[in-house]
Amino acid sequence: MPLYGLVIIGLYPPIASTPTSLPVHPSPENIITHTKRLNITCLFAIPAWLQLWAQDNHVVNFLASLDFVVCLTYHHASKINKTPTQVFGGGSLPTKVGDLLADAGVYLVSIYGGTEFGPPTHFFRDSGDEKVWEYMNISNLTNTRWIDQGDGAYELHFLARCSFLTTKVQTC
Numbered sequence: 001m002p003l004y005g006l007v008i009i010g011l012y013p014p015i016a017s018t019p020t021s022l023p024v025h026p027s028p029e030n031i032i033t034h035t036k037r038l039n040i041t042c043l044f045a046i047p048a049w050l051q052l053w054a055q056d057n058h059v060v061n062f063l064a065s066l067d068f069v070v071c072l073t074y075h076h077a078s079k080i081n082k083t084p085t086q087v088f089g090g091g092s093l094p095t096k097v098g099d100l101l102a103d104a105g106v107y108l109v110s111i112y113g114g115t116e117f118g119p120p121t122h123f124f125r126d127s128g129d130e131k132v133w134e135y136m137n138i139s140n141l142t143n144t145r146w147i148d149q150g151d152g153a154y155e156l157h158f159l160a161r162c163s164f165l166t167t168k169v170q171t172c
Contacts, residue, residue, distance in 0.1 A: 028052045032059055044070040047093040054097045064105035068123060071098070071108055071133075098133050108133035112156075120144075120158065 016023045024030065028049045035043055043066055045053075050071060053059040063069055071093050093108075102108055107130060111121045120142040125132060138144060143159040 032062065036062065041067045042069065044072055046072050047097075050093055050101065051097050054100055060101060060104045060106065063101065064107075066107070068107040068109045069101075070111055070123075095134065099131075102131040102133050110134065110136045112136055112138070 031045070031049065032053065043063070050069070053063060098108055109123050110133065111119045111123065120139050121136045122139060125135075125137065129135075138156075145157040145159055146154040147157060149155055
């Protein structure tokens with residue numbers, strides 16, 4: 001039975017060897033070990049881990065064997081639909097690192113989401129766009145509005161739809 005949202009996930013085990021010891025803290029090395037042990041097919045990771053993993057060809061080959069790898073970042077939208085990633089929190093994945101991973105066959109995914117509306121972006125791109133990892137496509141099933149901020153940037157608004165009400169909307 002899936003844990004949440006009809007998605008089966010692998011959880012990092014909070015194992016402590018004694019009653020007074022702290023659980024093992026996730027690290028880039030033991031995350032990969034655990035991911036392999038569970039035969040996980042996709043991975044969500046922060047840019048710092050991807051930068052470290054990109055330095056090890058064995059790990060890069062393993063990442064390339066996964067269905068996709070999601071780079072967890074905070075996105076600011078600046079163009080409609082194919083949106084360049086501009087990161088304001090947590091750091092971004094440097095273009096050279098992302099390109100190295102994509103060229104090695106790692107299917108990198110950039111997503112956007114929020115508590116009120118979930119992830120309205122596609123995990124998979126159109127055929128031929130597999131290496132365009134710095135961009136994301138917002139689903140046509142969403143109702144969006146882009147507000148010009150006057151400085152070349154746009155603010156993305158998600159509007160209510162009768163079929164996809166946000167948690168803060170009571171009626172349609």
